Amino acid sequence: MSGREVLTGRHFMNGDDACAEGAIAAGCRFFGGYPITPSTEVAERFSRRMPEIGGVYMQMEDELGSIAAVLGASAAGARAMTATSGPGLSLMMENLGLGVMLELPCVIIDIQRGSPSTGLPTMAGQSDLMQARWGSHGDYAIVAYAPSSPQEIFDLTIHAFNVADRYRVPVLILSDEVIGHMVERVVIPESQAIPRWERKRPPYPPEHYGQEGFKAFEPDASDLVPPIAHAGDGYRVHFTGLTHDPRGYPDMSAETHHELVTRLMEKIRRNAEDLILLETEYLDDADVVVISFGCTARSARRAVRDARAEGIRAGLLRLISIWPFPEQRIRDLAHEVKTFVVAEMNLGQIRLEVERCVGHPVRGVHHAGGAMIHPEPILEALRASAAQTAGRQK
C-alpha cells in the first residue's frame, strides 16, 4: 500500500479513468469485472490502483461472475463496482435483479457502444437506457445517471456510491464511448471534500435481537429502506432471491410478494425528488426545449446557443439522471412549453418517455449510434420547431 487514495489536483484524464478515480475517492475497494471495449480503461485503472491502496481488483470469468462478485463484496460491507458495455450489461441482467431483490448497494458503469449484439465495439451508443430500466425480469426500480464529461463521470461515480448506499439499490452510470474516451480536465478535490453518505446500519448490537434475530429486510417506515447488516457483523442474515419476509426467509405467498415488490419500487418512486438531477439553460422564456443527455447533450447545448443567436427562443433540459424519469418536471414544463425536441443516440427510447409525459408526439433527433450527433441536425430541428410554432400563432 503506497498509493494515494484521493488524487487531489488537476488532471488531464479520460472518462474511464475518471470513473475509477471517482470510485476510489468514494471508498470503493472492490472491483470485479470482465474488460470490454470501450470500458476497458476502467478495469485497467483499477488493476493498477487497487493493489496500491489495499483494495481488490478481481478479473472474473465473465460478466455473470463479475456482478455476482460485486454483490458478494457489497454484502460483506465493501463499496463495490463493475464496469462494462452493452453485451456485458446484457449478461449482468439476471444478477442486477438479484441486487435489487437483496437490496445490495453497488455501482455499474456502462460505457455504451453501438448496439444491439456485438454492434460497434469501439464506437459510441446511447441505446441501453431501456435495458437498464427494464432488462431484468419483473417489476423493479434502479437509479441511473448519464454524465456529459469526464469531470461529471468522476463526480457522479461518487454520487452513485452514496445513492446506492443510502437507498440500498444498484446504481447505473449510463455513459458512452465519447465521454469514456475523451480526455479533458478533471479536478479532484481534497479527500475531506468528497461527500460520503453512510449505509444505514442496525441500530443495536446482534445480541439485542435475541431469539427472534435481526430483521434484515424490515424497512424503516420513513424511507422504506431497511438497515443493512454486513456479513461478519454477527447478525444472522439470510439472503435469497426468492420472495422473502422481513427476516429474509423465503415466503411463497402472494401477499408477501406484493408487499415486497411494491416496496422495492416505492422506495425509489417516493424518493425520486432526491434522486433526480437536471441541468437547465434558458428555460425561462423558451418556446422550444431540447431534452438530451450524455455526450449528445454537449451538441444540444451548442445547438441551443446557436438557435438563440438566430433569435429562436430555445432552451435546454439536460437529464443528468435518467432513472427515475423526471416525469413531474416534464409534465410541469409542458404546461409552459408546447414544443419539445429530444436528441439521443438511439431510435427514440427517451423520446417515448417524454411523449408519455407531455401527452403528444415530439420531434426527435435520433441516430442509431456510431457517431456522436453533431449540433447541426439539432439546430435544424429547432429551426423547424420554431417555424411550426410561428405558424401556429398566426
Next chain:
Amino acid sequence: MYHEIRLSGFGGQGIGLAGYLLGKALSLYENLEAVMTQAYGPEARGGASSANVVVSENPIDYPFVQHPDILVAMSQEAYTKFRPLAGPEALVLTDADLVTPFDDDLVQAIPATRLAEGLGRRIVANVIMLGFFTQATGVVSREAMEKALTDTLRPKLVPLNLKAFATGYAYQPDIASAP
C-alpha cells in the same frame, strides 16, 4: 480563440502521447479549455495514426476535430489522408524527411526524426515536433509544454525530452528549400 488541431503520423511515433501532452498543457497550464480525442477502432491499428485536440477560451461542446486549422503530419500516409480534410489556409507542419507535400501546398517542415536520431533516441521525434509546433503556432507557451512534459513523463526521461523539445523549438525551417 478556437483551434482544431490534428497530430498525425504512423503507429509507434508517439502521436497519442504528443496529443495528450499538448492537450494537458493547454487545459491545465494555459487556463484554456481543451479536449483530446483519438480514433479507437480498427482504423487506429496500423496505418495513419492521429490525435486530435480542440482548444478554446470557452467550454467545448462538440469535442471532435472535423476540419483542422493546424495539421501536423509525421508520415506520408498521414499527410495524404489528412491534408485534404484541413482547410486550404490551414497551417501544416511536417517531418521534412518523411513527407513530400502536394505541389501547391506550403508547409513548414522540420526533419524531426533525423534530429531525434542526432540526440541518440529516434522516439523523441514527437517531442521535437511539439517544440517546433510550439514555436510555429503560438497556440501554447513553451512554459506550459515544458511543465506538461515534466509532470507527465517518468523523471529519468525528462532531461532528454526537454532537450528534444528545445531542439524543435529552436529549429528555423529553411522556407526557401520548399519545392
